[in-house]
Amino acid sequence: GQSLEQPSEVTAVEGAIVQINCTYQTSGFYGLSWYQQHDGGAPTFLSYNALDGLEETGRFSSFLSRSDSYGYLLLQELQMKDSASYFCAVRSTNAGKSTFGDGTTLTVKP
Amino acid sequence: DAGITQSPRHKVTETGTPVTLRCHQTENHRYMYWYRQDPGHGLRLIHYSYGVKDTDKGEVSDGYSVSRSKTEDFLLTLESATSSQTSVYFCAISDVLGTSGGSYNEQFFGPGTRLTVL
Numbered sequence: 001g002q003s004l005e006q007p008s009e010v011t012a013v014e015g016a017i018v019q020i021n022c023t024y025q026t027s028g029f030y031g032l033s034w035y036q037q038h039d040g041g042a043p044t045f046l047s048y049n050a051l052d053g054l055e056e057t058g059r060f061s062s063f064l065s066r067s068d069s070y071g072y073l074l075l076q077e078l079q080m081k082d083s084a085s086y087f088c089a090v091r092s093t094n095a096g097k098s099t100f101g102d103g104t105t106l107t108v109k110p
Numbered sequence: 111d112a113g114i115t116q117s118p119r120h121k122v123t124e125t126g127t128p129v130t131l132r133c134h135q136t137e138n139h140r141y142m143y144w145y146r147q148d149p150g151h152g153l154r155l156i157h158y159s160y161g162v163k164d165t166d167k168g169e170v171s172d173g174y175s176v177s178r179s180k181t182e183d184f185l186l187t188l189e190s191a192t193s194s195q196t197s198v199y200f201c202a203i204s205d206v207l208g209t210s211g212g213s214y215n216e217q218f219f220g221p222g223t224r225l226t227v228l
Binding site: 002004030031033035042043044045048087089091097098099100101102103 | 143145150151152153154155158166168169200215216217218219220221222
């Protein structure tokens with residue numbers, strides 16, 4: 001089976017840096033994705049790591065360590081609009097079958 | 111934005127009635143997925159499709175069936191709706207693209223359907 005763990009809530013202030021961790025146990029692994037979801041909206045893709053290391057996309061970075069079954073999403077220069085839920089997801093087959101974590105609610109305060 | 115729509119966007123129905131949700135894409139993506147999302151939870155995969163007439167079960171497939179007769183349409187059917195199927199349903203599409211870092215998979219989500227079963 002598949003299972004993912006991520007913190008349920010994180011709070012930070014505007015301009016700060018926050019890291020959201022994700023640990024996983026899966027029977028197959030092709031990559032780790034991160035998605036953002038605002039209240040009432042649909043999830044939107046942020047990043048994907050297939051190999052170990054850091055991927056940077058603007059203010060957001062994502063890291064993967066396959067040997068540790070661990071990844072994280074790093075958000076820099078936090079803005080109020082970054083308040084949302086963030087989900088990690090493991091792609092377990094080549095067809096993109098994915099298992100999502102329960103999500104981390106990020107609250108950015110002024 | 112990826113061209114993906116869901117219909118209906120909202121539906122209220124009664125226990126025991128059949129319900130069909132439709133997902134339509136204009137991107138010609140090979141893979142399509144149905145998820146449900148309940149408060150405080152992530153997305154749980156119901157069924158997915160890897161081509162026309164090719165489908166497979168996800169982690170919460172009991173009580174649901176799917177069909178894909180055309181690339182652009184993926185239907186989710188609740189044969190006899192129950193209150194436990196009250197949820198928000200998301201459809202997603204993707205293709206697997208090759209990159210220097212290995213194959214790549216980004217899922218694009220539709221706007222969701224809020225289903226209430228009374």
